[in-house]
Amino acid sequence: MTPRPLVIAANRLPVMRTTDGWETSPGGLVRALLPMVTETGGVWMGWTGVPDDLEGKFEVDGVAMHSISLSEREIEEYYEGFSNDTIWPLYHDAIRDSGYHASHWQTYSEVNQRFADALAAAAPPDAMIWIHDYHLQLVPAMLRSQRNDVRIGYFNHIPFPPPELFARLPWRTEIIEGLLGADLVGFQRDRGARNFAGLAEQLTGAQIEIDHPLGRDGSPGLVHHAQGITAVGAFPISIDVGEIETLSAGRTTRQQYNAIRNRLGEPEVILLGVDRLDYTKGIGNRLSAFGALLDEGRLDGSRHILVQVATPTREGVDHYREERHEIERLVGEINGRHARLGFPVIHYLYRSLPLEELVPLYRAGDVMLVTPFRDGMNLVAKEYVATRLDDDGVLVLSEFTGAADEMTEAVLVNPHDEEALKSAILTAVEMNRHERRNRMRSLRAKITSHDVAEWARRFLNILEQPENPKAQEISGTGLTP
């Protein structure tokens, strides 16, 4: 059987403009999906990242792209506004207030409609259309109303919140109905799948099949609703393990991580943080806990140093500008108290590093600090472990990440609790080689056995089933209202 053409829709195209053309964006997800798009004769639809850029089809290295042009106003209201100032904070435990503006919602709906119309026009017959993430939650139903032949999948990369938080959203029913247009809706964790299914029941009168687990190890559960049946399940995402391991094993990496240790003054322990500068990532709490341990003399700035890479992100959104100021204030304050001439205790980089520089940094980091308040998965935790071919290094990991479901041999911590953070950091710093090796071996065994290509295949295999057998099995039988 010839595979169905694969069409991807995401806010961003997998390419970036350069001075002399296009460059493929980094990241395991892009690398896993692009060959599937090309081999099946599909297309990738999204925005170039530049205001008022081209609209329509073009090709990069043999891959068909379809650009959706966004105006300055659309970027402000659909992207920075509704997506990143309403949905993002609400879906991350409402740790910042969301703005609820009817005009942002209106623009979000209009942009989603443009994606749906363009997909309906561009998708080959019988295509599998895989829609990615919270920017495009209305697209499944908008597309379904125009095309009956295609399979529609949606994957939510960020958490899907509990009903009591989701209920704050003035457009809550519209969002659930939008997602129910898909044949398959995937989440990072079981609880996201359960939150969604519960909300579909509450807000739209859908019936959920409770006998089958909505869990990652079982088949997805089913939601019966007015428009049909939507399969729902957990699909924890992973990384391109092969790429990270190959880079980590390279001679240049070895030379570089030795050089990094040397440049940092050969400290006994390098603690490391690598995050987009996002208020969900818990960077400030991590810095404060480190500073408090230095203040109390439980860590020593001449032996223990912290490297924090903070990648610029969403600089047009107020909460992000405020977060940057707060983090830079903390870095200055802690260095002011504890640095010696020529030797800061926190090395702070506000920039994005190429992966070829990030991997040696992971290898140089003795303790990796991943302390988000809430995170859909967190790929940094998985990348760190994948680089540690030496079975060394300790991962301190927030309980509030999707990654914590699998990575139970990390030092798990509640990042809201400063004493717990301090004690997790000390546990990691003081851990003996034997325990470090045992924990890292178990973590590596878990992470390296599931890579992102396998994740994509699993999602697409379930999406491809022309008739979900469960749909027939349960039709007309005892569904629990």
Ligand code: GDG
């Ligand atoms: C969303 C969800 C979910 C970061 N700084 C640099 C750099 N990075 C790369 C990391 C990693 C990626 O960015 C960040 O991924 P995360 O998973 O940690 O977080 P989000 O960006 O918030 O991603 C998240 C993910 O989607 C996938 O579903 O896990 O929960 O929020 O790959 O390496 N890469 C390079 N230089 C940097 O400076 N090269």
